[in-house]
Amino acid sequence: MAYIGLDIGGTKILGALLDDEGAILDKEKTASLAEEGFDTFLSQVHHVIDTLFERTSEPIAGIGVGVPGMVDQQGVVVFTPNLPMKKFDLTSHLKERYHTNVQLGNDVNLGTYGEYKELKIQHKNVIGFFPGTGLGGGIIINGRLYIGKGLAGELGHIVVNKNGVPCSCGNEGCLESYASKKGIIAYLQSQLDHGRDTVLRDAVETGVIKSSKLKKAVDQGDVLAVEAIEQFKEYLGMGVGMIMNIFNPDLILIGGGIIDAFGEEMLIDIKKHAKHHAMKGIYKRTEIRQSRLGDDAVIYGAFHLVRD
Amino acid sequence: MAYIGLDIGGTKILGALLDDEGAILDKEKTASLAEEGFDTFLSQVHHVIDTLFERTSEPIAGIGVGVPGMVDQQGVVVFTPNLPMKKFDLTSHLKERYHTNVQLGNDVNLGTYGEYKELKIQHKNVIGFFPGTGLGGGIIINGRLYIGKGLAGELGHIVVNKNGVPCSCGNEGCLESYASKKGIIAYLQSQLDHGRDTVLRDAVETGVIKSSKLKKAVDQGDVLAVEAIEQFKEYLGMGVGMIMNIFNPDLILIGGGIIDAFGEEMLIDIKKHAKHHAMKGIYKRTEIRQSRLGDDAVIYGAFHLVRD
Numbered sequence: 001m002a003y004i005g006l007d008i009g010g011t012k013i014l015g016a017l018l019d020d021e022g023a024i025l026d027k028e029k030t031a032s033l034a035e036e037g038f039d040t041f042l043s044q045v046h047h048v049i050d051t052l053f054e055r056t057s058e059p060i061a062g063i064g065v066g067v068p069g070m071v072d073q074q075g076v077v078v079f080t081p082n083l084p085m086k087k088f089d090l091t092s093h094l095k096e097r098y099h100t101n102v103q104l105g106n107d108v109n110l111g112t113y114g115e116y117k118e119l120k121i122q123h124k125n126v127i128g129f130f131p132g133t134g135l136g137g138g139i140i141i142n143g144r145l146y147i148g149k150g151l152a153g154e155l156g157h158i159v160v161n162k163n164g165v166p167c168s169c170g171n172e173g174c175l176e177s178y179a180s181k182k183g184i185i186a187y188l189q190s191q192l193d194h195g196r197d198t199v200l201r202d203a204v205e206t207g208v209i210k211s212s213k214l215k216k217a218v219d220q221g222d223v224l225a226v227e228a229i230e231q232f233k234e235y236l237g238m239g240v241g242m243i244m245n246i247f248n249p250d251l252i253l254i255g256g257g258i259i260d261a262f263g264e265e266m267l268i269d270i271k272k273h274a275k276h277h278a279m280k281g282i283y284k285r286t287e288i289r290q291s292r293l294g295d296d297a298v299i300y301g302a303f304h305l306v307r308d
Numbered sequence: 309m310a311y312i313g314l315d316i317g318g319t320k321i322l323g324a325l326l327d328d329e330g331a332i333l334d335k336e337k338t339a340s341l342a343e344e345g346f347d348t349f350l351s352q353v354h355h356v357i358d359t360l361f362e363r364t365s366e367p368i369a370g371i372g373v374g375v376p377g378m379v380d381q382q383g384v385v386v387f388t389p390n391l392p393m394k395k396f397d398l399t400s401h402l403k404e405r406y407h408t409n410v411q412l413g414n415d416v417n418l419g420t421y422g423e424y425k426e427l428k429i430q431h432k433n434v435i436g437f438f439p440g441t442g443l444g445g446g447i448i449i450n451g452r453l454y455i456g457k458g459l460a461g462e463l464g465h466i467v468v469n470k471n472g473v474p475c476s477c478g479n480e481g482c483l484e485s486y487a488s489k490k491g492i493i494a495y496l497q498s499q500l501d502h503g504r505d506t507v508l509r510d511a512v513e514t515g516v517i518k519s520s521k522l523k524k525a526v527d528q529g530d531v532l533a534v535e536a537i538e539q540f541k542e543y544l545g546m547g548v549g550m551i552m553n554i555f556n557p558d559l560i561l562i563g564g565g566i567i568d569a570f571g572e573e574m575l576i577d578i579k580k581h582a583k584h585h586a587m588k589g590i591y592k593r594t595e596i597r598q599s600r601l602g603d604d605a606v607i608y609g610a611f612h613l614v615r616d
Contacts, residue, residue, distance in 0.1 A: 070589050078589050125456050139554075141449050148433050148556030149593045157553040157587055159546055160470050171549075171585055238467055241479075245465040246447075246554065248456030277479055279465055281378055281386050285457045 002058035003307055004049060006065040007107060007298035010034060010082030015048035016299045017056055020307070022118070024296070028052055038084040042093075049098065060100050064302030065090065066107035072150035075104040081168070103306040105145070109153050110301030112138020113145045115253050115291045117304040123250035127243050128291065129155060130256040131236060134168075135176040139247075145305065156180065160238060178235035181209055181258070187228045198224035211261035218262075232258070233266060237273020244278040244286050255291025264290070310366035311615055312357060314373040315415060315606035318342060318390030323356035324607045325364055328615070330426070332604075336360050346392040350401075357406065368408050372610030373398065374415035380458035383412040389476070411614040413453070417461050418609030420446020421453045423561050423599045425612040431558030435551050436599065437463060438564040439544060443484040447555075453613065464488065468546060486543035489517055489566070495536045506532035519569035526570075540566070541574060545581020552586040552594050563599025572598070 002025065007014040010032060017026040028051045033040045053060065067090070069080030075091030094102045105113075112128030128138035137155025139146040146152055156176030157169050164173020165186065177183050188204045199222045203209040217225035240252055252274075259266060267290055275283050293300060310333065315322040318340060325334040336359045341348045361368065375398070377388030383399030402410045413421075420436030436446035445463025447454040454460055464484030465477050472481020473494070485491050496512045507530045511517040525533035548560055560582075567574060575598055583591050601608060 137554075141454065146449065149558065149590075150556065151587070151590050151593075152554065152556035154553040154556075154587060154590070158466065158550045159585060160467055162468050162543075162546065169587055171587075235470075238470065242466045243554075245462040246445075246460065246551075248458065248460035248462075250457065277467060279459070279462060279477055279479075282457075282459050282462070285459075 001061045002056060003061055003303050004052055004063045005299040005302035005306075006045070006048065006063065007295075007302065008032065008045065008065060008067050008083070009107070010068055013044055013048050014295070014299060015052050016296075016303075017052045017058075018299075018303045019058075020061075022300065022303055022307075024299075025058075026052055026055055032083065034083050038088075041084050046097070049094075053098070060098070062101035062103065062306035063094055063098060064110070064304070064306035065094070065102065065104045066110040066298040066302050067104060068107045070151050071104050071106050073147070074150075075102070077104070078151070101306060103302070105147070105302065105305055106136070106138075106151075106153065107298045108136030109138040109145055109147060110305060111136075111255070111291075111293075111297035112140060112153075112253060112301070113304060114297040114299065114301030115255065115293050116140050116143075118293060118300050121251065123287075125247060125249040126251045126253060127155075127247055127249050128253040128255065129236065129240060129243075130254075130291075131180045131232075131258055132256045133181050135180040135236075135239075137243075145301075155239065155243065158239065158242065160235065160242075175235060175239045179232055179239055183235070184214065184228045184232055185209060187231055188224055191224050191227070196224060198222050200225055211257035214258065215261040229262070229266075233269045234273050237270040238277045240270060240274040240288065241277025241283070244274065244282050248282050249286055252286060252288045253291045254288065255294075255297065259290060260294060309369045310364060311369055311611050312360050312371045313607040313610035313614075314353070314356065314371065315603075315610065316340065316353065316373060316375050316391070317415070318376055321352055321356050322603070322607060323360050324604075324611075325360045325366075326607075326611045327366075328369075330608065330611055330615075332607075333366075334360055334363055340391065342391050346396075349392050354405070357402075361406070368406070370409035370411065370614035371402055371406060372418070372612070372614035373402070373410065373412045374418040374606035374610045375412060376415045378459050379412050379414050381455070382458075383410070385412070386459070409614060411610070413455070413610065413613055414444070414446075414459075414461065415606045416444030417446040417453055417455060418613060419444075419563070419599075419601075419605035420448060420461075420561060420609070421612060422605040422607065422609030423563065423601050424448050424451075426601060426608050429559065431595075433555060433557040434559045434561060435463075435555055435557050436561040436563065437544065437548060437551075438562075438599075439488045439540070439566055440564045441489050443488040443544075443547075445551075453609075463547065463551065466547065466550065468543065468550075483543060483547045487540055487547055489519075491543070492522065492536045492540055493517060495539055496532055499532050499535070504532060506530050508533055519565035522566065523569040537570070537574075541577045542581050545578040546585045548578060548582040548596065549585025549591070552582065552590050556590050557594055560594060560596045561599045562596065563602075563605065567598060568602060
């Protein structure tokens, strides 16, 4: 008996075949081709699953899928900013095509759940922060993924500056507008507009900065890059402190490309800012830890979702 | 078989005897006398419980207690800003004195739980906002009171203005600094300092404003009172919207003296602001309702906590 875990992203689709214990037996990866529209994108999804089916003789007990967007309780994709799906019942579609159990979830929710399950953490209540292009979150309550009516965990969309900068969600001053690559690019752009300069100028102009490039710029002492990262840490730490006041959780997991590139040193600063913004009795009871699974977190979360 | 529900407040202690079904059989109320120190305060607590014991022949199956402060998972009162208790194990103390089951909780958490249980709400995930002098919150997840490591639900201490006004918790720009009587008084004081005037001047100087007085001032068209209430609604609505993005709950309950004084009209404005700050797919799936139990909410929550 085996399971398929799928991580559907804006640019690539990553699939894995896992045994009942969660060991990865096979992997397949392809481009999402989101820009070519719904039909092409969907055939890419089929391609990954078909390939994993073809290369195994094991019966498939279920397919777990992480999607970068809003998924409701029925497994319908309500909205994905970077993929050509809107109100699409991907769950039913895959069930009919593959005749197996299918479970869908938000990718960051599943990433948090994957980290939680694979690290065999003894904690009950865990919150995950995953800053990337935007800022996603995941909530584990009593050892189970919490999604509320399906869309919970939008930790990037808590307001930290009333009347602050407009956010893509329609709100203003959202945490995501500061504690994400989007926020870093916006800061650098604003400083370029003021006539200052940075080694990241070209990247800012394309709108895409790799985490490794950001780390290199900071290591070189690029003043704007250092300032942008300081702002990032300050806001992310504040978000962590606020979430502690709301959830008083056992553990906060922080992951994603930027965190992985900067490592422990960045975590120390984030903790310092979290401490400033959390209530005293709460801060000292909560552990803050860097996530470890990297690119495989969503795959594992999807696997555990469908297996359990 | 009967239960005792206790609502220990900064100025008064309210106790009730309830039967197994939650019908209130008897009530007793006394002053907290917090200003006279720990021993006097504790004897006031005893007085209320002793009186309820003496006036019934029913065996007492348990005592539930709501406390205006931080209570940890073991039922120890970690901190209460307005009562002379610090790191006091009130649970063990009452167990030893009354030889019965005792359960302690934060008063606003229990108020939310009481509302939830007594309204026989079919929802699973409910968040309560109770603005009073400060701003407290309560969280119900999967039909159960959620307290994390004991101190969850500090919804007044989420930052809505980074580098905003200092809060009593040590942080800056907390929601409580705007969406509470403390916030209303601070606004009025700041305007008085600028040479403006209000019918609430005397009340502002004492630092205490009754909700009914606030309502009267607004009805009279007092400009500063109207502005202060507008700010209150705007921030509370924003807090509600943010909490929706985090929890995607079934229901948001809003209660407390100000809400009760202003009623449905105020709720309409709070909903408007919440809608602006919540993500679209989330707002339309969440009900917002005024709480109904008023002063008895904590009593009921304490009863349900100890009975269940």
